[in-house]
Amino acid sequence: MHEPTDAATTKDTMTASGPTEVFRAFLKLGVTSFGGPAAHLGYFRDELVHRRGWVTDQQYGQLVALCQFLPGPASSQVGFALGLIRGGYLGAFAAWFAFTVPSAVLLVLFAMGAVALYGPVGQGLLLGLKAVAVAVVAHAVWGMAKTLTPDLRRIIIGCGALALALFVPGTAGQLLAIITGLALGMLVCRRVVSTDQQPLSVRVSKRVGISCAVVFGLLLAGLPLLVAATNNAWVAMTDAFYRAGALVFGGGHVVLPLLQGEPAITSSVTQDQFLAGYGAAQAVPGPLFTFAAFLGFEMGDGATAWISAAVALVAVFVPGLLLLLAVLPFWNAVRNNTTVAAAMAGANAAVVGVLAAALITPIITSGITGIAALVIALGCFALLQFAKLPAWAVVLIGAVAGLLASVTGLGVTWG
DSSP, X not given: OOOOOOTTOOTTTTSOOOHHHHHHHHHHHHHHOOSOHHHHHHHHIIIIIIISOSSOHHHHHHHHHHHHHSSSOHHHHHHHHHHHHHHHHHHHHHHHHHHHHHXXXXXXXXXXXXXXXXXXXXXXXXXXXXXXXXXXXXXXXXXXXXHHOOSHXXXXXXXXXXXXXXXXXXHHHHHHHHHHHHHHHHHHOGGGOOSOOOOOOOOXXXXXXXXXXXXXXXXXXXXXXXXXXXXXXXXXXXXXXXXXXXXXXXXHHHHHHHHHTOHHHHTTSOHHHHHHHHHHHHHSSSOGGGHHHHHHHHHSOGGGHHHHHHHHHHHHHHHHHHHHHHHGGGHHHHTTSHHHHHHHHHHHXXXXXXXXXXXXXXXXXXXXXXXXXXXXXXXXXXXXHTSOOOHHHHHHHHHHHHHHHHHTTOOOOOO
């Protein structure tokens, strides 16, 4: 039995395109993708898999499973890989830049006091955007489940992954769910998968992959030595953010304690500044790792503040992207192995369960805080599922609905 593929994906859509197209697609995502990593994956699927057909659902599931295993920001890594597939190295950079910079700029403006996220207007927008995130993730889970759990075996794997991710807290539960999916896939999915799967069209040579792995290790080990040798504040800042990005599993929320544990950061940023910036990072679109730009700006002085924000931003993302480039060239070499294909079928089913768990908590628990939020979420889901509106349009509708609910006094929370 062959894995189902996305009928919209044709040979033409799988060929490489220019980085300009990638930049435009991810800039739209960068200013509309609210709700955290799980929601980002939903936005990516809606725009790049369902609407543009850059990859199939099966290939997308493989990317998500792979990036969940690697340290770093999983949604940004998936976006980087999609840009790489579509537009080569320039496309990968365009995807990262366009998805990341809007959020980083907003957080720096917040640090400058130019953006206010409080009051009825700000709270109304947040209410609507959180409700939209619920709808987007629910839509993604529903669509991916139809493709990645098409039979009873994989439905059971997905449900088991959902339970593990819910009842084992934090990143450990997510990793355990995917590892269990891999193991069960190898045991029960051999007869229901095809080894003739579409390759991921990554134009990264094995030499480049090995070089990226070496650079990752050299920076991780060498930056602390360089700090000790030079006692330079810029090197110390780069080391602190690089190490946090290299050691974090599970996405943006996990990076918080790592950043709080870096003396180079805590010696320059007060606890009140830290918490205020982290709160603002929840309210802007794009990856939570852009919190690094806020911290870098606060660590700077006068004219150098923007430079330190840029250094911190790049340093926290680089290790995860290096690791992704190190791994991708070797994926196609093993993808047609029966054991690997079965394992990935199980892992893809587990990804559905992990995303469903993220939908339940924290997305629903933090996004559905009252009747107005529930109505907005259900309405936005219907617009995505039945009216087939693009995600960016649903984001605007949800934000306006939240604003109206707040200013009219309807956006009350559960009593």
